[in-house]
Amino acid sequence: MYAFNYHKPKTLAEAQALIGKLPEGKLLAGGHTLIPTLKQRLAQPSDLIDIGGIAELKGLTVTASAVTIGAGTRHDEVARSAEVKKAIPALALLASGIGDRQVRARGTIGGSLANSDPAADYPGAVLGLGATVHTTKRTIKADDFFKGMFETALDEGEIITKVEFPVPKRAGYMKFANPASRYVMVGSFVAETAGGIRVAINGAGPCAFRWAEAEKALAAKFAAASVEGLKHKADGLNSDIHASAEYRAHLITVMTKRAVAQAGG
Amino acid sequence: MATVSITVNGNKVSRDVEPRTLLVQYLREHLGLTGTHVGCDTSQCGACVVHIDGASVKSCTTLAMQCEGASVTTIEGLAKDGKLHPMQEAFREHHALQCGFCTPGMIMSAVDLVEKNPGLTEDDIRHGLEGNLCRCTGYHNIVKAIAAASKTMGR
Ligand SMILES: Cc1cc2nc3c(=O)[nH]c(=O)nc-3n(C[C@H](O)[C@H](O)[C@H](O)COP(=O)(O)OP(=O)(O)OC[C@H]3O[C@@H](n4cnc5c(N)ncnc54)[C@H](O)[C@@H]3O)c2cc1C
Ligand code: FES
Numbered sequence: 103m104y105a106f107n108y109h110k111p112k113t114l115a116e117a118q119a120l121i122g123k124l125p126e127g128k129l130l131a132g133g134h135t136l137i138p139t140l141k142q143r144l145a146q147p148s149d150l151i152d153i154g155g156i157a158e159l160k161g162l163t164v165t166a167s168a169v170t171i172g173a174g175t176r177h178d179e180v181a182r183s184a185e186v187k188k189a190i191p192a193l194a195l196l197a198s199g200i201g202d203r204q205v206r207a208r209g210t211i212g213g214s215l216a217n218s219d220p221a222a223d224y225p226g227a228v229l230g231l232g233a234t235v236h237t238t239k240r241t242i243k244a245d246d247f248f249k250g251m252f253e254t255a256l257d258e259g260e261i262i263t264k265v266e267f268p269v270p271k272r273a274g275y276m277k278f279a280n281p282a283s284r285y286v287m288v289g290s291f292v293a294e295t296a297g298g299i300r301v302a303i304n305g306a307g308p309c310a311f312r313w314a315e316a317e318k319a320l321a322a323k324f325a326a327a328s329v330e331g332l333k334h335k336a337d338g339l340n341s342d343i344h345a346s347a348e349y350r351a352h353l354i355t356v357m358t359k360r361a362v363a364q365a366g367g
Numbered sequence: 368m369a370t371v372s373i374t375v376n377g378n379k380v381s382r383d384v385e386p387r388t389l390l391v392q393y394l395r396e397h398l399g400l401t402g403t404h405v406g407c408d409t410s411q412c413g414a415c416v417v418h419i420d421g422a423s424v425k426s427c428t429t430l431a432m433q434c435e436g437a438s439v440t441t442i443e444g445l446a447k448d449g450k451l452h453p454m455q456e457a458f459r460e461h462h463a464l465q466c467g468f469c470t471p472g473m474i475m476s477a478v479d480l481v482e483k484n485p486g487l488t489e490d491d492i493r494h495g496l497e498g499n500l501c502r503c504t505g506y507h508n509i510v511k512a513i514a515a516a517s518k519t520m521g522r
């Protein structure tokens with residue numbers, strides 16, 4: 103790791119002021135993406151601004167219409183929340199499958215979304231449920247948030263404060279996890295929402311994306327059989343040592359079918 | 368340099384360290400607590416697991432500075448008055464180790480798993496160990512030991 107200065111602001115306003123005047127600085131949340139990156143010397147921030155002590159970013163609230171999760175809330179808290187399990191079981195299930203128990207004890211939803219790792223879980227739920235990402239500057243709709251591999255709509259120094267997930271009529275999430283790392287090779291988040299059917303695919307492409315063809319088929323009939331005959335094209339999907347683009351395309355159908363079945367379709 | 372104060376195994380300690388110091392370095396190099404191991408240094412293996420404020424975490428993926436004011440328990444802090452913790456005792460009894468390199472992290476993860484989850488099934492235990500790798504035992508005896516400790520710990 104290269105050397106850096108360390109700051110631990112107590113409020114969001116302080117954090118924002120710091121990141122504003124430290125152009126080479128970086129926010130540190132759970133550190134479970136950033137610290138491994140620093141250890142490999144793949145980044146060299148001048149300063150780390152640890153937002154782990156900011157109470158405003160923590161916790162979750164559940165109402166009849168939405169689950170709102172503070173950016174600094176750890177995966178484990180979402181996975182274990184009885185209220186989240188009741189309101190959006192697929193979201194709690196997704197959180198309970200991120201990495202391992204130790205990763206879930208530190209990693210946060212804000213860090214996961216800001217990073218937009220193609221193999222991350224949360225982007226599936228954000229896009230699948232049509233969530234709204236709140237930041238220190240504005241609100242960003244899920245459909246506008248993910249821009250590419252490790253790329254989001256966030257500006258330099260913009261801090262995610264919370265994520266608001268509308269409660270769907272029903273939803274399901276299935277992933278094919280890499281057998282060694284447990285990271286997503288292909289995941290499918292299917293939801294019947296007030297605005298219609300949404301199908302978000304993570305792990306397969308540079309960032310999470312919606313699968314329009316499956317949405318249409320499921321809108322006609324919400325049943326696993328509706329997606330059986332569909333095949334996503336392999337063009338543009340990730341191809342690496344873990345899986346070829348063709349294999350990922352195949353898994354998109356399989357995971358979507360299983361997600362629909364999990365949602366009761 | 369910055370001063371980091373942490374309560375480690377019940378004792379309040381302070382050390383001047385560089386901000387880039389990992390918790391595992393703080394424990395091993397600054398406090399001489401070498402029971403916590405570094406197996407991979409890439410956040411995968413769990414040999415470095417300790418408890419921070421009651422949660423099992425990978426100390427190779429945590430900065431010491433993030434733990435300012437926190438309470439940390441390492442493998443050295445489990446035995447009380449010369450008596451092994453029930454989990455340590457179960458690992459000994461069930462031959463849950465061979466080379467022993469993974470054992471400190473395995474035991475710290477296991478204690479946290481059992482304390483938070485009453486009535487663990489074998490499946491729960493295997494899934495609960497996803498963050499800990501063992502290259503020797505094949506896990507069978509580790510799972511047996513944890514199941515046994517779950518009973519002796521009254522869970
Ligand atoms: C062994 C291992 C296995 C894992 N497996 C999985 C898995 O299966 N699925 C999965 O989804 N993830 C997995 N992860 C990643 C894990 O979920 C990370 O914790 C998460 O992606 C990043 O969250 P963090 O809080 O640790 O962020 P950090 O590492 O602290 O930060 C990540 C990035 O986000 C930025 N950032 C953090 N918070 C904010 C914010 N509020 N606003 C704006 N920018 C912010 C930081 O500046 C940094 O660039 C794994 C990690 C490890 C180490
Ligand atoms: S040394 Fe920390 S996870 Fe391997």
Ligand code: FES
Pocket residue numbers: 463464465466467468469470500501502503504
């Ligand atoms: S006993 Fe050797 S690595 Fe587990």
